[in-house]
Amino acid sequence: MNKHVMRITIIGSGNVATHLAAVFKNAGHRIAQVYSRNLHNALLLAYHVGAEAIDKPEDISPEADIFFLAIKDDAIPAFVPLLSSYNKLIVHTSGAVGLNAIIKVTTNAGVFYPLQTFSKTKEVNFREVPLCIEGADEAITQTLEGLARDISNKVYRINSEKRKVLHLAAVFACNFTNHLYAIGEQLLTGSGMNFDMLRPLIAETADKIKEHSPAGVQTGPAVRNDELTMQSHLQMLNDKPDLQEIYTRLSQDIIKNQNTRNGDK
Amino acid sequence: MNKHVMRITIIGSGNVATHLAAVFKNAGHRIAQVYSRNLHNALLLAYHVGAEAIDKPEDISPEADIFFLAIKDDAIPAFVPLLSSYNKLIVHTSGAVGLNAIIKVTTNAGVFYPLQTFSKTKEVNFREVPLCIEGADEAITQTLEGLARDISNKVYRINSEKRKVLHLAAVFACNFTNHLYAIGEQLLTGSGMNFDMLRPLIAETADKIKEHSPAGVQTGPAVRNDELTMQSHLQMLNDKPDLQEIYTRLSQDIIKNQNTRNGDK
Numbered sequence: 001m002n003k004h005v006m007r008i009t010i011i012g013s014g015n016v017a018t019h020l021a022a023v024f025k026n027a028g029h030r031i032a033q034v035y036s037r038n039l040h041n042a043l044l045l046a047y048h049v050g051a052e053a054i055d056k057p058e059d060i061s062p063e064a065d066i067f068f069l070a071i072k073d074d075a076i077p078a079f080v081p082l083l084s085s086y087n088k089l090i091v092h093t094s095g096a097v098g099l100n101a102i103i104k105v106t107t108n109a110g111v112f113y114p115l116q117t118f119s120k121t122k123e124v125n126f127r128e129v130p131l132c133i134e135g136a137d138e139a140i141t142q143t144l145e146g147l148a149r150d151i152s153n154k155v156y157r158i159n160s161e162k163r164k165v166l167h168l169a170a171v172f173a174c175n176f177t178n179h180l181y182a183i184g185e186q187l188l189t190g191s192g193m194n195f196d197m198l199r200p201l202i203a204e205t206a207d208k209i210k211e212h213s214p215a216g217v218q219t220g221p222a223v224r225n226d227e228l229t230m231q232s233h234l235q236m237l238n239d240k241p242d243l244q245e246i247y248t249r250l251s252q253d254i255i256k257n258q259n260t261r262n263g264d265k
Numbered sequence: 266m267n268k269h270v271m272r273i274t275i276i277g278s279g280n281v282a283t284h285l286a287a288v289f290k291n292a293g294h295r296i297a298q299v300y301s302r303n304l305h306n307a308l309l310l311a312y313h314v315g316a317e318a319i320d321k322p323e324d325i326s327p328e329a330d331i332f333f334l335a336i337k338d339d340a341i342p343a344f345v346p347l348l349s350s351y352n353k354l355i356v357h358t359s360g361a362v363g364l365n366a367i368i369k370v371t372t373n374a375g376v377f378y379p380l381q382t383f384s385k386t387k388e389v390n391f392r393e394v395p396l397c398i399e400g401a402d403e404a405i406t407q408t409l410e411g412l413a414r415d416i417s418n419k420v421y422r423i424n425s426e427k428r429k430v431l432h433l434a435a436v437f438a439c440n441f442t443n444h445l446y447a448i449g450e451q452l453l454t455g456s457g458m459n460f461d462m463l464r465p466l467i468a469e470t471a472d473k474i475k476e477h478s479p480a481g482v483q484t485g486p487a488v489r490n491d492e493l494t495m496q497s498h499l500q501m502l503n504d505k506p507d508l509q510e511i512y513t514r515l516s517q518d519i520i521k522n523q524n525t526r527n528g529d530k
Contacts, residue, residue, distance in 0.1 A: 122473065161456075166462065176445050177445050182478075200419070202442070205443055215450065219439070223440075253507050
């Protein structure tokens, strides 16, 4: 294998930083440093990937090929000027932040956005994680693409505008979905039942759309326009006005979509 | 095996009727008749399970031990009086309909509610499907429990009131969740991207709660109270007021739940 080994410094020690550091290391790259404001967190991650742990921005070494900013969105702008004088590639990993957050300081700029939800304690098959790549020029894009292909089979070139749409779609399909699970749990435990009863249904609902378009497999009272059941559900939620509102809004949107599919006006 | 073989007649030919007929047959029971208003549908299902297909209510034979009403909720009340003179057990399979829909005609009454979403074309591991059982008396409950254990490892005694809560929770965790997937698809295709990009995230989101409480693994801008990102998302939805409303309602509820978890007022 004559692959070019990259020296990667990871800024951050959260879920994305942890998973990226591990998969880059496993793919044969070198993790140079791990920075975190919290030295304990930096040490934990650095230990696992054979890197140096640091907790002061001034200790970040120029001896790296790429700096990965895997930190909170609002911390990105402050970090770019600290690194730009090294003249190395700087990439962030955020769905919601544009490439211009880096470009306005240096054109050695890129984005490397993994479209997945990570927990530190749960393994993810990274080869199935969609990686959305954007570079300030074609050479950078190709460098990032090469790096992305080392760790995933699903590499996409996505510009900042589309990446923001992806991030928004992910909020609906992941964050909001998880909250609906939480509402289900809340309703069950409120009546003395265990959330375990809902788990097989949740698994099957997600499994179904692996091979179908979700709009095509919509089920439930709203898509049938079963007003009696919907009214009875709203009545059960009489002491939970927030859930009533969510129920109404989502049901109306399902009915509207269904009418559009049926060609109504 | 000295198991008592039951003669089961299935009223209905939809998804629930199809799956129940198949698993009862596989468990060694006999499907006597399959009724559907649509003879073609009755024939299709009856052929697969070695039963007689009928499309006229007057052709329903008394030669059965149990009648399963796997039909639409509002069709249940009309069918019970047609069968009650046979003095056999009549059960419906609905989450939203009370046991009293049958009891007011005959006390030979029960409910057999599978808490799962079924498609005719997709296999389901029925041993993992929660079956919610209710009988008009202890003997009926035990009969239904025995039958349920023949086909599933997850058998629960659930009264009509709790079953309605389960059904409502399932609307949130399954029907509404699927609609959030559909919104994700709509946003992606509207920007020229493919829904495939979201599929791994959806799978992981569902996978995560197999071993966690959903409220404990909530992620996204709302739970972080990241107002800048939420405002930017709402702005992107400026031409989609319905999605703005859904976004706002769900975000507010996530924030409220988070505050409750943190012990705020």
